[in-house]
Amino acid sequence: MDDETMLRRAMDRTAQDLPPLPDLAPTAIRLGRRRRARARLTVAGGVFGTVTAAALGLSLFSTTDPGVAMPAAPPAAFPSAYHTPVQAQPTPGQTPxxxxxxxxxxxxxxxxxxxxxxxxxxxxxxxxxxxxxxxxVSGYRITAGGKTFPVTLSIRPAEGERLQECRNIPSKRTTCEKADLDGGRTAQVYAMAVNKPETLGSMVVTRYGGSSVLLSVSPSDTASAPVTPDQLLAVVRDARFTDLLKYADEYPVQKKDSPVRGG
Structure with a gap:
């Protein structure tokens, strides 16, 4: 019996009667083939800047809470190399x-x-x-125009927390607008200067169930984020994105009190 078979059986035993992750594989294959035909680009690993939310009183968190019972991940139906992970170097001084x-x-x-x-x-x-x-688990890298940009999707347990005040801060080139979501939820949609005044990042902050949700695209060293705040809001409004939030809220992939690594 090979290691992969043993691992899958162990995962099956651990995850009995628990729901699988949302199945997005057909979409991934369809879009992946189209985009790979258009551009076969490799994202280089390394340390990248991230949207700095400290000025807004927002926190990003990562790492799984071992005290929560977790369902296993189903075998991937799309090619394993389709989204080859980036190996990012940790920031000096961070906890392993x-x-x-x-x-x-x-x-x-x-x-x-x-x-x-x-x-x-x-x-x-x-x-x-x-x-x-x-x-x-909260970190991603996208490529646009030959440049690499960091993306963060943070879904962390935050029972009882509320959204911060939505404020425009002209001195920091920060704008905030409120938007309604399905289920009576509210989102805050930000454009904000990151790293330097002329490079802007995009961010959407909301809540789902007992979780705090943040989706952001940071600028590169020389270019603003290639995704606008309104385009990020369209992602957050998609029903399939809500399915991912529902899963991560019920079976957290992040821990409440651990800072995001690699930023």
Missing amino acids: PEKLSDAESARRAQFQQQVSALLDELLPASVTDIRPVADE
Whole structure:
């Protein structure tokens, strides 16, 4: 019996009677073939800047809470190399990533593949490549115009928390608009200067169930984010994105009190 078969059986035993991740594979294959035919680009690993939300009182978190019972990830139906993970170097002085079981590592990796597949479809066609960041469940990298941009999708337990005040801060080139979502929810849609005044990032913040949700695209060193705040809002409004939020809210892929790594 090979290692892959043993791992899948162990995952099946762990996840009995628990729901699978949302199945986005047909979409991933269809869009992946189209985009790979248009541009075969490889994202280089490394340390990238991320949208800095400290000025807004927002927190990004990562790492799975080992105290929560987790469902296993289903086998991927799309090619395993479709969204090859980026190996990002940790920021000096950061705590090493938490050690996870093989089953939990596989579940988190599969969740990132599902997110990557959906973003591949929903982001503008100018985005020609998207990759998850290995061992950083909230981290992704996209390519547009030959440049690489960091993406964060943070879905963390935050029972009882409320959205911060939506404020425009002209001195920091920050604008905020409110938007209504299905289910009576509200989103805050931000454009904000990151790294330098002339490079803008996009961010949407909302809540789902007992979780805080943040989706952002940061600029590169020389260019603003290739995704506008309104385009990010369109992603958040998609029913399939809501399915991912529902899963991560019920079976968290992040821990409440751990900072995002690699930013």
